[in-house]
Amino acid sequence: MHILLLGINHKTAPVEVREKFYLTEERVAGCLESLVDGSGPAKEGVILSTCNRTEFYAAADALKEGYNALDGFVSGLASVPRSGYRDSIYRGTNMEAVRRLFAVAAGLDSMIVGEGQILGQVRDAHRIALAAGTSGKTLNRLFRQAVHVGKRSRTETGIARNAVSVSSAAVGLACQLFGDLSRKQALLIGAGKMTNLAVKHLKSAGVARFLVVNRTFERARDLASRLPDAEAIPFESMNEGLERADIVISSTGAMRPIVDKAMMEPIMRVRRGRRLFFVDIAVPRDVDPAVNELEHCFVYDIDDLQGVVEENLGSRRQEVERVEAIIENEVEEFRKWFSSLDVAPTLVAFRKSIEGIREAELSRHSAKLERLTEEQKNLVNAITSGLVNKILHCPTHALKEADLRQDGSFYAQALKTLFGLNVPETAETGGEGEEGEAT
Amino acid sequence: MTFNLLPFIIALVGLAVVFYSLTVFGQKGKWDSSASFAYWASAALHAPHAAFHVWREGRAAFLGGGAAAEFLSLGMAVVYLITERKFKNRSFGLVVAPISFLALTFSYFHKSGVGEIPVELNSPLFYVHVPVFILGYAFFSLAFVSSVFYLLQERALKSKKIHSWVRRFPPLQAVDDLCYTLVSIGFPMITLGILSGSVWSWLVWSRVWSWEPKETLSLITWLVFAVYLHGRYLRGWRGRRTNLILIVGFVCILITYHSLPLSLMQDAKHTFIDP
Numbered sequence: 001m002h003i004l005l006l007g008i009n010h011k012t013a014p015v016e017v018r019e020k021f022y023l024t025e026e027r028v029a030g031c032l033e034s035l036v037d038g039s040g041p042a043k044e045g046v047i048l049s050t051c052n053r054t055e056f057y058a059a060a061d062a063l064k065e066g067y068n069a070l071d072g073f074v075s076g077l078a079s080v081p082r083s084g085y086r087d088s089i090y091r092g093t094n095m096e097a098v099r100r101l102f103a104v105a106a107g108l109d110s111m112i113v114g115e116g117q118i119l120g121q122v123r124d125a126h127r128i129a130l131a132a133g134t135s136g137k138t139l140n141r142l143f144r145q146a147v148h149v150g151k152r153s154r155t156e157t158g159i160a161r162n163a164v165s166v167s168s169a170a171v172g173l174a175c176q177l178f179g180d181l182s183r184k185q186a187l188l189i190g191a192g193k194m195t196n197l198a199v200k201h202l203k204s205a206g207v208a209r210f211l212v213v214n215r216t217f218e219r220a221r222d223l224a225s226r227l228p229d230a231e232a233i234p235f236e237s238m239n240e241g242l243e244r245a246d247i248v249i250s251s252t253g254a255m256r257p258i259v260d261k262a263m264m265e266p267i268m269r270v271r272r273g274r275r276l277f278f279v280d281i282a283v284p285r286d287v288d289p290a291v292n293e294l295e296h297c298f299v300y301d302i303d304d305l306q307g308v309v310e311e312n313l314g315s316r317r318q319e320v321e322r323v324e325a326i327i328e329n330e331v332e333e334f335r336k337w338f339s340s341l342d343v344a345p346t347l348v349a350f351r352k353s354i355e356g357i358r359e360a361e362l363s364r365h366s367a368k369l370e371r372l373t374e375e376q377k378n379l380v381n382a383i384t385s386g387l388v389n390k391i392l393h394c395p396t397h398a399l400k401e402a403d404l405r406q407d408g409s410f411y412a413q414a415l416k417t418l419f420g421l422n423v424p425e426t427a428e429t430g431g432e433g434e435e436g437e438a439t
Numbered sequence: 440m441t442f443n444l445l446p447f448i449i450a451l452v453g454l455a456v457v458f459y460s461l462t463v464f465g466q467k468g469k470w471d472s473s474a475s476f477a478y479w480a481s482a483a484l485h486a487p488h489a490a491f492h493v494w495r496e497g498r499a500a501f502l503g504g505g506a507a508a509e510f511l512s513l514g515m516a517v518v519y520l521i522t523e524r525k526f527k528n529r530s531f532g533l534v535v536a537p538i539s540f541l542a543l544t545f546s547y548f549h550k551s552g553v554g555e556i557p558v559e560l561n562s563p564l565f566y567v568h569v570p571v572f573i574l575g576y577a578f579f580s581l582a583f584v585s586s587v588f589y590l591l592q593e594r595a596l597k598s599k600k601i602h603s604w605v606r607r608f609p610p611l612q613a614v615d616d617l618c619y620t621l622v623s624i625g626f627p628m629i630t631l632g633i634l635s636g637s638v639w640s641w642l643v644w645s646r647v648w649s650w651e652p653k654e655t656l657s658l659i660t661w662l663v664f665a666v667y668l669h670g671r672y673l674r675g676w677r678g679r680r681t682n683l684i685l686i687v688g689f690v691c692i693l694i695t696y697h698s699l700p701l702s703l704m705q706d707a708k709h710t711f712i713d714p
Contacts, residue, residue: 158467162606177596179610272675275612292597295678304599315603 001043001138001341001409002063005097006070006089007055010111013088020078020085021054023047028125029132035073036134041065044136046129046143050121052111053104057097059138061413067091094409098142098334102327105150107159113316114159119150141337149330156326159319162312167194169308170279170300171201174247177277177298182206187245189213189238190252191223194281198249199227211241215252242267248278250286260288268294281305339408342423346412347396349421354392358384444488445509445547451481452512452540459532463604471529475520478536482516489513498561501569505549507696510570512542514577522581522617528609534584564639572632572657576692578625579664583689585618586682593679615678618685619671626664633661653695660691 008021023031028047035058036045044059056074060066074089075082092100100109105122107114126143129135135143154160163169178184186207188195191214199210210230214220217234224230233241242248242264252258259278268276278299280287285301292299300308362369362384369377395415402411416423458474489510493500500506519535588608595605608614636654637647648654667684670676 161467173596173601175610176592176601176606177611179613273677275678298596300599307599308601311601311603 001059001061002066003094003097003138003142003338004042004058004060004063004066004070005055005092005100006058006067006074007048007053007092008085008088008090009053009055009109011109012090013085017085017088018052018054021049021074022051023049023054023077025124025128028128031073031077032129032132032134035069040069042069044129044139045134046125046139048104048122048125050118053109055101055104057101057139057142059136063093094338095331095335098338099327099331101142101146102149102330103324105146106153106323106327107150108153108320108323108327112164113313113320114154114161115164116154116160119147119154122150123147138338138341142334145330145334149327152326152330153323157319157322159316159323161319162315164309164312164316165197166281166302166305166309167197168201169305169312170198170249170281171205173298173300173305173308174202174277174279175205177275178246180206181247182208184246185209185211185244186247186249187211187213187241188223189241189248189250189258189286190254190282191219192251195249195251198279198281202247202249207247211245213238213241239263239267242276243270246274246276248276248287250278250280251282252286254282254286255284257284257288258286259291261290261294264291264294264297268296271296279305339403342412343399343403343408345423346415346421347399349423350395350415350419351392353419353421354388358388444484445543448481448485448488449540449543449547451477451484452516452536452543455481455532456536456540459529459536462529463533463607467607474529474532474536475523478516478532478539479520481539482513482520485513485516498565501565505546507546507573508542508549509546510573511577511580512539512546514574515539515542515580518574518577518581518621522621526609526613526617528607530608531581531584531588534587535581538580538584562639562642564635564642568632568635568639571628571635575625575628575632576696578621578628579685579688579692582618582621582625582685585614585621586685589614589618589682590679615682618682622664622667622685626661626668629657629661629664633657656691656695660688660695663688663691 008018010018028049032045032047035047035056036042041060041062042058043061046057048055048057056070058066058070060069078085101122103109105119107116107118110118122143126135126140126147129139129143163172174181174184181202184207186199186202186209188199188210208229210224210227212220212224212227212230212232213235214223214232215235217232220232220234224232238258242259248259250259273296275296275298278287278291278297280299280301283302287299287301289299289301291297362380369380372380399408399411399415402408415421455474455477458470458477461470462474489500501510515535516539519531523529523532589611592605592608592611592614595601596611609617636657640649641647663684667681667688670684671681
């Protein structure tokens with residue numbers, strides 16, 4: 001059994017090419033069924049299709065036929081000639097495919113290193129294949145272990161640590177300033193997509209109380225009504241909001257700053273040194289940078305937040321080496337399992353096959369054997385058993401040696417071919433197969 | 440001839456210094472338990488060692504700059520480890536452990552327990568006056584460490600240059616509040632120390648206060664921290680100003696501790712202590 005991979009991603013193909021291969025969930029199920037239809041070489045298949053990559057994983061006994069089938073399938077999918085995407089396609093066989101999938105699950109192949117969405121996408125791809133009945137023992141093990149690798153990378157290294165979006169970076173800073181946010185209030189000035197995103201992050205960080213200000217009072221009320229514990233404040237009373245809040249998210253369309261230092265000085269006196277954190281995501285800026293000069297005001301504009309994000313991405317990239325070490329470790333685990341897949345059942349089938357020959361011959365001559373004495377019958381048994389064992393000994397030993405050298409699959413395949421062994425699919429957890437038949 | 444545990448204690452603290460640096464600058468989370476373990480181990484060795492010392496030599500165990508440094512280190516270690524438990528953050532260890540290390544090394548090279556206490560000063564008040572000061576100063580020293588961390592982090596957050604190790608510090612507000620808590624606990628202790636000193640002086644010399652150098656300096660130190668508490672609590676002072684006061688206070692503590700050369704110039708009550 002071999003594992004085959006064919007794919008394109010954002011590193012090998014521009015979006016015009018990638019979009020030709022993008023498959024929705026429904027289409028994936030249909031594609032899987034036609035790829036693994038029992039008549040072709042592919043015995044198992046899983047398709048991973050996201051906006052940044054489409055990858056076809058298959059398990060097949062014959063390598064060349066397997067790739068031919070995959071190639072044919074892929075060109076059937078694309079509505080452009082092969083020359084259009086040939087350079088964008090990459091392949092991976094056996095451990096290369098395993099390594100690649102593990103790297104993808106760990107987030108190393110994503111546009112934002114360490115992002116978490118891909119892990120769910122890998123899980124979903126497997127789920128769809130299971131439902132379609134096209135994922136079998138090999139790919140089940142592969143994808144389950146890939147999810148495990150994804151989790152390990154994210155818990156054991158810093159690959160997924162620290163905010164890599166402007167709004168989560170802002171909330172991270174708020175936590176750095178205040179610690180526990182559950183008793184802090186946030187003032188929202190203006191509204192928009194970024195405000196909503198920031199609110200979402202603030203809520204999950206524990207902020208419970210919101211004050212909403214907008215030039216149009218109706219819009220403030222509207223936004224406040226959509227939040228669990230929020231109060232709308234008229235624009236003229238913005239100062240009061242600034243006195244009460246701890247975090248300010250500002251994103252109005254104003255062309256000039258609406259908060260300046262002169263205005264903040266008396267407010268800070270009223271606050272008696274309570275710190276105030278401004279998240280100014282508006283362009284042009286809503287908060288005059290001079291406000292940052294006030295001791296207890298911390299003003300971060302969109303560039304500052306972007307700087308924090310860059311810094312975080314940098315430290316994530318430093319973790320790549322450690323993730324790669326985890327991946328190598330897991331690839332080795334998988335390899336051991338994978339090669340034992342072929343070797344152990346093959347040896348069992350081999351023994352059964354030769355034993356089968358011995359028993360067949362003995363029963364063929366059973367009538368004449370009946371006329372022998374007990375002692376002679378035992379001798380016949382002993383000689384034939386000895387023959388079987390000695391015949392088995394060398395190839396068995398050689399196959400086990402090959403397995404240790406990571407060549408197990410190849411030798412197992414050779415043994416199967418040479419002796420015409422029929423090695424049945426064993427159960428998921430491994431176990432005794434049925435009688436091997438000799439031709 | 441007792442077996443001197445001090446080198447082992449110093450070695451453990453040295454190990455703690457290394458581990459604490461790694462908790463801030465190295466791989467996140469990997470060195471946390473090693474650092475705490477090393478420091479706890481050193482304190483666990485040091486406490487009985489110090490207790491034994493006191494039991495054997497009595498009051499003389501507290502004499503000398505070496506003894507002072509050693510007990511301060513133990514005090515800081517215990518107070519710090521308790522805060523570490525509560526805070527679950529080990530970045531302060533980065534400063535506390537080296538201070539401990541330096542104090543202990545200093546005490547190793549300065550013999551303690553030399554000198555005799557004049558007979559008239561043999562009083563149980565000794566065991567109130569001295570330890571309460573040591574513990575109080577331990578709290579204040581830790582408050583100093585917190586204020587250093589506060590100022591570092593505040594500078595980073597204001598200038599928008601936030602290095603990864605700054606991220607490992609506890610939240611800014613928590614650090615500021617911790618300073619306040621530590622000083623609030625240490626201040627009554629120091630007050631008790633000064634009062635017990637007064638009472639004692641009155642019992643022995645019939646004078647409540649004699650303006651000798653060490654007394655005066657500890658009063659100044661007391662005033663600095665009183666100003667801190669007043670400003671913080673009553674006037675709502677917060678941030679840089681209060682933390683700078685704490686730094687001034689710590690400098691006062693250091694001066695007070697080493698004020699003995701001045702004492703020698705006069706006929707003072709703290710002269711018998713070998714500097």
